Amino acid sequence: MQPLGTDSAFTTYALLTRQLKRQWWLMLLTLVTLSMLGTSFRHELRLQQFDNVLYDWAIRLQPSATTPSNIAIITIDDDSIAQLGFWPWRRTKHAELLPHLSEAKAVGFDVLFSEANPNFPQDDDAFAQAIATHGRVVLPLVIDPNTQTALPPFRPFDDAAAATGYINVYPDHDGVVRRLQLAQKTNHQAPYSHLIVALLQAAGEAQQARALLKNTHSAMRLLPFQVTTQPAFKLYRYADVLAGVYSPEEFANRYVLVGAWSSGLGDLFSTPLATPEQPLQPGVSILAHGLHSALTDNWIRVAPLWLLIVLNALPVVLVCVALLKRSPRQALALTAGLLMALLGCAWVGVYSLHIKLSIVPGLIATILAYPIWHWRSQETTLRYVDHELNVLSQQDPSLRTALSARHQAATLPARLSFLQHGIELLRDSQQRREQTLRFISHDMRAPQNAILALIALTRAQNHSNSAQTLASETLLTIEHYAQTTLRLVDEFMALAKAEAIQLEFNECNLNDLCAQCCDELWPLSEQKSIRIEFIEPDTPIYAFICEALYKRALLNLLDNALKYSAAQTTVRCTLSADSTHFSIQIQDQGWGIPAAQVATIFQPFQRAHTDRAEVPLGSGIGLAFVETVILRHQGTIHCSSQEQVGTTFSIRQPLQPV
Numbered sequence: 001m002q003p004l005g006t007d008s009a010f011t012t013y014a015l016l017t018r019q020l021k022r023q024w025w026l027m028l029l030t031l032v033t034l035s036m037l038g039t040s041f042r043h044e045l046r047l048q049q050f051d052n053v054l055y056d057w058a059i060r061l062q063p064s065a066t067t068p069s070n071i072a073i074i075t076i077d078d079d080s081i082a083q084l085g086f087w088p089w090r091r092t093k094h095a096e097l098l099p100h101l102s103e104a105k106a107v108g109f110d111v112l113f114s115e116a117n118p119n120f121p122q123d124d125d126a127f128a129q130a131i132a133t134h135g136r137v138v139l140p141l142v143i144d145p146n147t148q149t150a151l152p153p154f155r156p157f158d159d160a161a162a163a164t165g166y167i168n169v170y171p172d173h174d175g176v177v178r179r180l181q182l183a184q185k186t187n188h189q190a191p192y193s194h195l196i197v198a199l200l201q202a203a204g205e206a207q208q209a210r211a212l213l214k215n216t217h218s219a220m221r222l223l224p225f226q227v228t229t230q231p232a233f234k235l236y237r238y239a240d241v242l243a244g245v246y247s248p249e250e251f252a253n254r255y256v257l258v259g260a261w262s263s264g265l266g267d268l269f270s271t272p273l274a275t276p277e278q279p280l281q282p283g284v285s286i287l288a289h290g291l292h293s294a295l296t297d298n299w300i301r302v303a304p305l306w307l308l309i310v311l312n313a314l315p316v317v318l319v320c321v322a323l324l325k326r327s328p329r330q331a332l333a334l335t336a337g338l339l340m341a342l343l344g345c346a347w348v349g350v351y352s353l354h355i356k357l358s359i360v361p362g363l364i365a366t367i368l369a370y371p372i373w374h375w376r377s378q379e380t381t382l383r384y385v386d387h388e389l390n391v392l393s394q395q396d397p398s399l400r401t402a403l404s405a406r407h408q409a410a411t412l413p414a415r416l417s418f419l420q421h422g423i424e425l426l427r428d429s430q431q432r433r434e435q436t437l438r439f440i441s442h443d444m445r446a447p448q449n450a451i452l453a454l455i456a457l458t459r460a461q462n463h464s465n466s467a468q469t470l471a472s473e474t475l476l477t478i479e480h481y482a483q484t485t486l487r488l489v490d491e492f493m494a495l496a497k498a499e500a501i502q503l504e505f506n507e508c509n510l511n512d513l514c515a516q517c518c519d520e521l522w523p524l525s526e527q528k529s530i531r532i533e534f535i536e537p538d539t540p541i542y543a544f545i546c547e548a549l550y551k552r553a554l555l556n557l558l559d560n561a562l563k564y565s566a567a568q569t570t571v572r573c574t575l576s577a578d579s580t581h582f583s584i585q586i587q588d589q590g591w592g593i594p595a596a597q598v599a600t601i602f603q604p605f606q607r608a609h610t611d612r613a614e615v616p617l618g619s620g621i622g623l624a625f626v627e628t629v630i631l632r633h634q635g636t637i638h639c640s641s642q643e644q645v646g647t648t649f650s651i652r653q654p655l656q657p658v
Contacts, residue, residue, distance in 0.1 A: 016384050021324075023376040028320045031365045031372070035312040038361030040305065050360040052172055054343070055222075055300075056272035058350040062227045068292050072104075072234045072254045073284055075261030076111075080239035087265065091123040093242065094258075095130035098137065100241050103252035106203040108138040108195055110167060110259030110267070110284040113153045124156060131160040138198045140167040148187045165198030169269060169286060177269045179222045180290045183213050196290045199255055212294060222300035222356055223289050225273050233288045235261075255291055259284025303355045312362030315342055319366050323373040335370050339363060503632055505544040505657050510582060511536050513547065514575050517554045521562060529567035532558070535574040541582050543655045545633055553629040556622040557586045557649050564647070565590035577655065584651040592643035601639055602627040634658055 042048050074097070081087055091113070101107050117124055131137045139153040139161040150166065152158050166184065171177045185191045193201075193213065200209040212221075226232040236246060238258070260267040261282050268280035293299045303311075315338040322334040342359045349357040518534045525532045554573075561571040569589040576583050593601060600606050604624040626649075630637045635653025 016381065019380050019384060020377055023380050024320065024324050024373070027369070027372055027376060028317065031316045031320065031369055032313050035316050035361045035365040036309050038364065039308045039312045039358060042358055042361065046173075047360045048358070049173060051356070051358045052174065052176065052178065054346050054359065055178065055350065055356055056176070058347045059225055059272040060227065061347055062224075062351050065226045065232075067230060067232065067234060068226075068295075069234070070105075070254055070295065071288050071292055072236060072251055072256050073261075073288055074101075074236050074238050074241055074256060074258045075282075075284075076238050076259065076265065077261040078264070080237050081262060081264075083239040084242070087262075090120055091117060091127040092120075095123070095126040097238070097242055097258070098130040098134045100244065100246070100248055101251050101256050102134065103248040103250075104136065104256040105253050106136045106138060106162070106199045107134065107256045107258065108165075108199045108287070109140060110195075110257060110287055112140060112142065112151075113157050114141070114151050116154050124154065128156040128160045131157060136162050136202045138163045138165060138195060138202050140165065140195055141192070142166060143168050143184060143186060143192065148185075150186050150192055162202035163193075163198035165193050165195035167195050167283070167287065169283060171269065175270050176274070177223075177271050177286055180286075182221060194290075195287060196294050199291060200294060203255065208294070221290075221293065222302070223271075223286070224293055224298050224300050224350070224354065225271060225289050226292065227273065232285070233292075255295075257284050257288055257291070259287070298354055300350060300354050300356050303349070303357050308358050311342075311345065311357060312359060312365070315339075315362050316365045316369060319369045320373070323369060328374070331373075332370060335366060338366055342366070503546045503549070505546060507542050508545050508547045508550070510541040510543055510575055510577075510584075512540075513551060514554065514573055514584065517551060517558055518573055520555065521558050524559070524562050525571070528562060528565070530562055530565050531570045532562075533570055533572045535572065537576060541575060541577045541655075543582055543653075544657055546629075549629045550633070553626040554584070554586075556626050560622065561586055561588035561590065561647070564588065581652055581654055585648060587646060587648040589646040592645055593639070593641035593647055594643060595641075598639055598641055602637070 038045060038047055042051065076087070084093060094109075094111075098107065113127075131139075137160075139157055141150050141152045141164050143150050143166050145168070153161065153164060158164060168181070168184070169177050170179070170181060172179075180194060180196070182194045182197055183191050184194075193209075197209045197212055200206070200212075236250075240246065259282060261284070267283040269283060269286060270279065271281050271286065273281065319331070319335050319338055322331045326334065342362055346357050346359050349355040514536065515534060518532050522532060558571065558573065565571060565588045571589075572585075572587045574583075574585040574587070597606070602623050604621055606623075627637055630651055630653065633653050634657055635651060638650045639647065640650070641647040
């Protein structure tokens with residue numbers, strides 16, 4: 001397997017970075033394109049409905065405005081109907097109303113007078129005469145949306161009126177009135193103007209009226225509804241005006257609109273100002289808002305397409321850059337900030353600039369950027385790590401075995417767990433490599449260097465009288481070092497095997513296994529005059545273990561106990577069990593282990609008492625091998641020791657592997 005060096009790590013990082021940047025560019029181009037297409041085709045995609053919701057929100061958040069003083073509404077309300085009789089009233093009442101409005105700049109009726117009254121023809125004459133006498137009365141007409149033909153006022157009224165204009169209202173798809181169409185063509189007829197334009201013409205504001213109709217695009221205007229804490233316009237009850245409660249001077253230089261304010265007359269519409277208390281507004285109120293916008297030229301205009309494209313694409317670019325350059329937490333905070341900034345732009349556009357900004361495509365693309373980037377970056381990273389682990393598994397059989405379940409990790413949590421396991425395996429592999437290098441560079445080279453030194457010494461003293469004796473001693477020493485080297489290699493290979501091989505668990509009689517280990521070390525114990533004592537239960541204990549490895553681990557513990565114990569002491573091996581676990585304790589009465597070294601005693605190449613001249617030969621691998629075997633059997637091993645008293649190794653593990 002290739003070493004995980006600095007150059008390899010840098011190359012790996014560079015390759016992964018290129019793949020991530022490729023995904024980033026793909027995401028950026030896709031989202032920017034989507035925002036541009038969404039902006040260009042927002043009407044076809046019905047995104048305008050969401051923009052309308054934001055527009056209504058911006059309208060309602062406007063600061064309260066003062067009530068305009070140049071517009072008055074005479075309301076045909078429930079109280080007036082109760083005083084003057086059932087609706088519709090005789091037209092003489094409208095004729096009687098107009099003299100009270102003689103000082104008004106212009107009077108517009110939001111009441112249709114399209115037919116003659118056959119029952120009271122004299123009323124029609126009186127009303128026509130009153131209209132002509134006033135001179136600044138504007139009457140409404142309607143345009144049939146199906147036939148596109150106009151239904152004008154009754155001819156005498158039409159002739160007497162200063163101007164006529166249609167009062168059609170065209171709600172959006174959600175039924176809310178947000179705009180007025182100030183000019184409209186009909187079949188084979190000249191274009192008609194809205195009642196608002198007709199009022200300006202009747203009041204002598206012909207230039208201002210022409211400015212409203214200067215192009216077809218400006219003919220459709222969004223209404224900036226006035227938000228006020230009181231009625232948006234000054235209201236006067238029809239019955240009060242007719243009774244002379246207000247003098248004509250009350251309406252001097254004012255535009256006066258006359259229309260229904262009663263819920264029973266049906267002239268009600270939904271607007272952005274709708275509330276649970278007042279969900280609908282009278283049509284005459286909408287006319288008043290439109291007239292106020294015409295007089296102040298504060299219509300809400302739709303932003304040009306190029307500005308909308310830039311506005312919607314810019315936050316997408318910014319959030320994509322943040323996702324690439326910043327941490328996920330910072331990128332998330334910036335995404336939230338950009339979303340708030342877009343909403344703020346929509347409000348500022350309506351309130352300060354009188355421009356409606358379509359920001360829904362940008363909002364959608366900005367919201368999608370965060371999850372899409374983390375999806376694509378994680379997918380790219382996971383795919384790359386999968387590839388690297390596959391390469392490593394081909395190079396290292398032990399990794400191939402450990403990663404055999406990679407295809408089962410179909411879900412993200414499972415794949416993350418799989419990758420975490422793979423990273424741990426790589427770290428363990430790197431650590432074992434470093435240990436191997438230390439072992440080869442020091443522990444295995446030391447005996448060979450000693451052998452070479454002895455050979456050189458023998459050659460130098462070959463001519464002395466003691467050459468025969470020296471040669472004999474040299475051979476013995478060479479034999480000792482060779483045996484040491486072989487033992488080191490054997491222990492190291494055993495440790496590597498214990499870490500890597502696939503264990504095969506078979507049922508084993510632990511009583512017999514422990515007894516065999518004690519019997520095999522009986523000659524050594526007799527040689528050192530040490531007594532081996534095996535304490536076992538009466539009932540045999542059976543467990544599923546890898547017998548060969550487990551036996552070698554127990555032999556290592558017993559051998560260490562004998563090597564580090566003095567003569568006339570006892571080494572005790574105790575076997576016990578409960579319903580789920582068994583325990584083995586190996587206790588000696590030897591040198592003990594210094595307290596500072598107990599915590600590291602199971603690490604490879606760690607030995608105690610290395611400063612003592614009589615320390616037994618060893619490599620420091622044996623206890624690492626023992627711990628590896630116990631851990632791979634899902635057990636635990638614990639060391640407790642006291643110098644000059646003895647050491648106890650306690651093993652506990654399940655009778656059956658989980």
